[in-house]
Amino acid sequence: xxxxxxxxxxxxxxxxxxxxxxxxxxxxxxxxxxxxxxxxxxxxxxxxxxxxxxxxxxxxxxxxxxxxxxxxxxxxxxxxxxxxxxxxxxxxxxxxxxxxxxxxxxxxxxxxxxxxxxxxxxxxxxxxxxxxxxxxxxxxxxxxxxxxxxxxxxxxxxxxxxxxxxxxxxxxxxxxxxxxxxxxxxxxxxxxxxxxxxxxxxxxxxxxxxxxxxxxxxxxxxxxxxxxxxxxxxxxxxxxxxxxxxxxxxxxxxxxxxxxxxxxxxxxxxxxxxxxxxxxxxxxxxxxxxxxxxxxxxxxxxxxxxxxx
DNA sequence: AAGCTTTGCAACCGCGTCTTC
DNA sequence: AGAAGACGCGGTTGCAAAGCT
Numbered sequence: 223x224x225x226x227x228x229x230x231x232x233x234x235x236x237x238x239x240x241x242x243x244x245x246x247x248x249x250x251x252x253x254x255x256x257x258x259x260x261x262x263x264x265x266x267x268x269x270x271x272x273x274x275x276x277x278x279x280x281x282x283x284x285x286x287x288x289x290x291x292x293x294x295x296x297x298x299x300x301x302x303x304x305x306x307x308x309x310x311x312x313x314x315x316x317x318x319x320x321x322x323x324x325x326x327x328x329x330x331x332x333x334x335x336x337x338x339x340x341x342x343x344x345x346x347x348x349x350x351x352x353x354x355x356x357x358x359x360x361x362x363x364x365x366x367x368x369x370x371x372x373x374x375x376x377x378x379x380x381x382x383x384x385x386x387x388x389x390x391x392x393x394x395x396x397x398x399x400x401x402x403x404x405x406x407x408x409x410x411x412x413x414x415x416x417x418x419x420x421x422x423x424x425x426x427x428x429x430x431x432x433x434x435x436x437x438x439x440x441x442x443x444x445x446x447x448x449x450x451x452x453x454x455x456x457x458x459x460x461x462x463x464x465x466x467x468x469x470x471x472x473x474x475x476x477x478x479x480x481x482x483x484x485x486x487x488x489x490x491x492x493x494x495x496x497x498x499x500x501x502x503x504x505x506x507x508x509x510x511x512x513x514x515x516x517x518x519x520x521x522x523x524x525x526x527x528x529x530x531x
Numbered sequence: 532a533a534g535c536t537t538t539g540c541a542a543c544c545g546c547g548t549c550t551t552c
Numbered sequence: 553a554g555a556a557g558a559c560g561c562g563g564t565t566g567c568a569a570a571g572c573t
Binding site for chain 1: 537538539540541542543544
Binding site for chain 3: 241260261262263275276279283313314315316327328331335
C-alpha cells in the first residue's frame with residue numbers, strides 16, 4: 223500500500239509544471255521534427271520530458287510553432303478582424319485565430335480579455351463619476367466647457383449618411399436606441415466617423431464628438447429620413463450605451479480636443495451577410511478610425527433596422 | 532526611489548469531442 | 553457498442569513587467 227502511494231507520489235512529482243526552459247523547448251522541437259505535431263503523450267512516456275502531452279501540445283501551438291507572431295502586438299487590422307469575427311462567431315477563439323496568420327487562439331483570447339477588462343474599467347469609472355455628478359446633469363451637457371448641439375443622423379444604404387442638426391433630441395437612458403455623442407462645436411480632422419458593425423459613415427465634415435447624441439436613422443430612400451432605427455442591443459451593450467447619456471462620459475473616454483477620434487471602428491472584414499445588418503460598408507482602403515474602440519463588439523450584433531410597413 | 536496598481540501573457544484546468552481498440 | 557485514452561477548446565489563474573502615485 224505504502225509502495226503504491228510512493229509510486230503515485232513519484233508519478234505526481236514526475237509531471238513538471240510552470241515555465242518552459244530552452245532545453246525543454248529543444249526536446250519538444252526535435253520531437254515534432256521527427257514525428258510531427260502529434261503523439262504528445264508519447265513525449266512523456268518515452269521519458270523525453272516530464273510534461274503532460276497536453277502541456278507539450280500547448281507549448282508547441284502557442285510558442286514553438288513556426289511563423290508565430292510572438293511578442294508582436296495586434297495591428298489595427300487584426301483588431302478589426304477579431305472584433306468582427308467575435309461578433310459573428312462568439313468566443314470561438316480557435317476559429318477566429320484561423321483567420322489571423324501567426325496568431326493562436328490563446329493570443330486572441332488574451333487580446334479579447336484585455337479589451338473587456340479595459341471596457342469594464344471604463345464603465346466602472348464612468349458609473350462612479352456619474353454618480354458623484356448626477357446633479358449637474360441637464361439638457362445642456364458639459365463637455366470640457368464647450369457647448370454642444372444635438373443632431374440627427376440620416377442614413378441611406380445607397381447614398382451614405384448625412385447629419386441633420388436638430389433642436390432637441392429626447393432619448394431616455396434606458397432606451398435601446400443607438401446613441402452617438404456629437405459636438406458640432408469641436409472639430410477634428412477630415413476622417414469620417416464610422417460605426418462598427420453597421421458600417422455607418424458620417425459624411426458631413428468637419429465635426430467631432432461631444433456630449434450630445436446622434437441617433438442613427440435608416441431609410442430606404444433619400445427622402446425618407448424620418449424612419450428611425452430602433453436597435454436592440456445585448457444587456458451589456460445597452461448598459462454601456464445608456465451610460466453615454468452621462469454628461470461626463472467624455473472626460474472618461476478621452477479628451478475632447480484630441481486629434482484622434484475616440485474609438486476604433488472595425489472595418490468589415492467580410493462581405494455582409496444577406497440580412498441587412500449593415501447599412502453601409504466602409505471601403506477597405508479607407509483609413510481606420512478609432513471610434514468606439516472600447517465598446518463591446520457585440521454592441522451592434524443585433525442591429526436590425528426597424529422594418530418599414 | 533519605493534510601493535502599489537494595472538496590464539499582458541504564458542500556462543494550467545476542466546470538460547467535451549474524437550479516435551482507437 | 554462502449555470504454556479508455558488522446559486531443560482540442562474555452563475559461564481561469566498566476567506572475568512579471570510596465571505604469572502610476
